[in-house]
Amino acid sequence: MTTSAFWKATLERMVRTFAQAVLAAVGADGLGILDVDWGEAASVGALAAVLALLTAIVTSGVGPAGPGVTEAPTRRGTAGPVA
Template sequence: MSFLTRAFVTATVERAVKTFAQSLAALLAASGAGLLAVPWLTTLSVAGTAAVVSVLSSVASSGVGHPGPSLASEGVEAAPAAVPAVARAA
């Protein structure tokens, strides 16, 4: 199963965390309420639901197209072991 690889799980978790954060930010901005007046339980619940949908979407698309959690042409690649240092110009 292609969705049980470490790279796939890492990419899926990253997508879910980003989706949660983006949903939370959108809900906070749209509410127009102050930080203390926000209905936190509802807001966190909706953002959490968006993250769950993101994970389900990634799993559902795991067997389609390129390897990875996306239906787009991006694939899951292993990260380089180390980033080479860039020489500074004198």
């Protein structure tokens, strides 16, 4: 969490999440571009970006090193999953 690479990746994730949330908020209305409540869409995007930031901070360096939740555990010295 103290590296510039962490903050660069986190900022990129926040911007991407902001854009996705704004697109979802705009698309949910099914209105024309002039009819969109841009303040509300930006607010939804900002909240999503803050949540992405908090997620990055909370998950940085937490827990022991090893496989993530979606990775199969392996036996020491083997390349395959535990059978």
